[in-house]
Amino acid sequence: MYGSDNAAGDDSERTAFRKAEKKYKLYYDNSKRKKQPRAVDLSEVIDFKSILESYNRKDEVPAGVFKLPSDFDKPVFCLESRPGFYFIPGALSVEEQRQWITESLASFPQPPNRTNHNAIYGPIENLFDAAKENKVLVEVEQSPGDRLAEIDSVHGAQIAPLWKFSDESNKSCRGDGCKSVLASVLLRKLRWSTLGLQFDWSKRSYNISLPHNKIPEALCCLAKRLAEPAMPPGQEFLPEAAIVNYFALGDMLGGHLDDMEKDWSKPIVSISLGCKAIFLLGGKSREDPPHAMFLRSGDVVLMAQEARECFHGVPRIFTDTESAEINHLELQFSKEDCFPFLDNIRSSRININIRQVF
Numbered sequence: 577m578y579g580s581d582n583a584a585g586d587d588s589e590r591t592a593f594r595k596a597e598k599k600y601k602l603y604y605d606n607s608k609r610k611k612q613p614r615a616v617d618l619s620e621v622i623d624f625k626s627i628l629e630s631y632n633r634k635d636e637v638p639a640g641v642f643k644l645p646s647d648f649d650k651p652v653f654c655l656e657s658r659p660g661f662y663f664i665p666g667a668l669s670v671e672e673q674r675q676w677i678t679e680s681l682a683s684f685p686q687p688p689n690r691t692n693h694n695a696i697y698g699p700i701e702n703l704f705d706a707a708k709e710n711k712v713l714v715e716v717e718q719s720p721g722d723r724l725a726e727i728d729s730v731h732g733a734q735i736a737p738l739w740k741f742s743d744e745s746n747k748s749c750r751g752d753g754c755k756s757v758l759a760s761v762l763l764r765k766l767r768w769s770t771l772g773l774q775f776d777w778s779k780r781s782y783n784i785s786l787p788h789n790k791i792p793e794a795l796c797c798l799a800k801r802l803a804e805p806a807m808p809p810g811q812e813f814l815p816e817a818a819i820v821n822y823f824a825l826g827d828m829l830g831g832h833l834d835d836m837e838k839d840w841s842k843p844i845v846s847i848s849l850g851c852k853a854i855f856l857l858g859g860k861s862r863e864d865p866p867h868a869m870f871l872r873s874g875d876v877v878l879m880a881q882e883a884r885e886c887f888h889g890v891p892r893i894f895t896d897t898e899s900a901e902i903n904h905l906e907l908q909f910s911k912e913d914c915f916p917f918l919d920n921i922r923s924s925r926i927n928i929n930i931r932q933v934f
């Protein structure tokens with residue numbers, strides 16, 4: 577679940593998980609001329625891309641890792657010390673990556689899906705297009721009747737202002753105190769959107785009374801296929817909710833558990849898109865030293881059974897051209913009308929995690 581840097585709590589500075597987060601988190605050294613990212617030792621980070629290459633070449637995997645015997649069309653790797661954890665390097669083709677990056681930016685934040693912006697601005701339609709067209713979101717005047725109708729039951733705002741996109745910041749503004757914000761800034765500050773059954777972050781539970789659309793059929797089919805290696809025999813994964821996390825440089829997802837779903841025998845299917853990241857997979861206690869591993873665009877992680885009880889998080893994403901490893905996406909988004917997607921993904925990472933709730 578989405579968390580912040582201090583999601584681990586006040587007394588967490590000493591836990592093994594927190595130490596690992598601090599080891600890999602992005603810090604800057606202020607040298608004489610310019611701010612430089614502090615060098616970090618990546619020698620202990622598990623690299624499933626190299627593991628796959630060596631498995632394909634020599635049929636070998638390192639100690640502690642094994643290849644799952646399965647009918648899945650790509651090798652699936654597991655860790656001996658973390659039953660229920662599955663890693664599928666390069667599970668998504670380049671075309672699939674392109675498709676889901678496009679959907680994540682242009683469609684998934686569309687109402688009734690909620691985003692982190694709902695609490696302040698209410699539902700925002702067509703954010704991606706508005707950012708592309710340099711629009712501005714402005715607070716508009718409403719009649720008292722309109723305003724009372726806008727009560728936000730989840731975030732408790734008594735009178736929610738209404739915001740609309742405009743070509744210029746001064747149009748449709750209500751007088752001197754008019755508030756406005758660039759759509760491109762909102763897109764850059766997009767941190768999550770929720771699909772299917774909506775998750776209420778304030779209560780840390782699913783709020784089934786909130787309006788929602790079903791998970792899109794194509795995403796459902798993909799998740800069902802990807803979940804197979806982790807499914808109990810004879811059972812089918814039923815995607816009911818998804819959280820889309822958007823990471824920008826310097827963002828991290830603090831160590832947490834995903835424990836709000838009823839049946840932990842069913843996996844969480846977690847898809848990585850865009851810039852490379854480090855994922856930390858801990859144990860059942862924050863005191864258990866976590867395994868660090870790279871997540872690249874197209875990789876898929878499944879967490880089921882015992883692994884559902886393991887702390888995990890993302891302390892770092894890499895956006896520099898060499899480390900981000902997204903060159904293959906440049907060609908996919910090379911047409912002029914795709915440039916806004918490329919521009920966004922060059923400096924960000926997207927994670928789609930799909931869940932069966934009941």
Ligand SMILES: O=C(O)CCC(=O)C(=O)O
Pocket residue numbers: 577578819821829834846848855871888889890927929
């Ligand atoms: O970004 C990721 O790879 C992990 C996301 C996650 O753990 C979550 O949303 O609960």
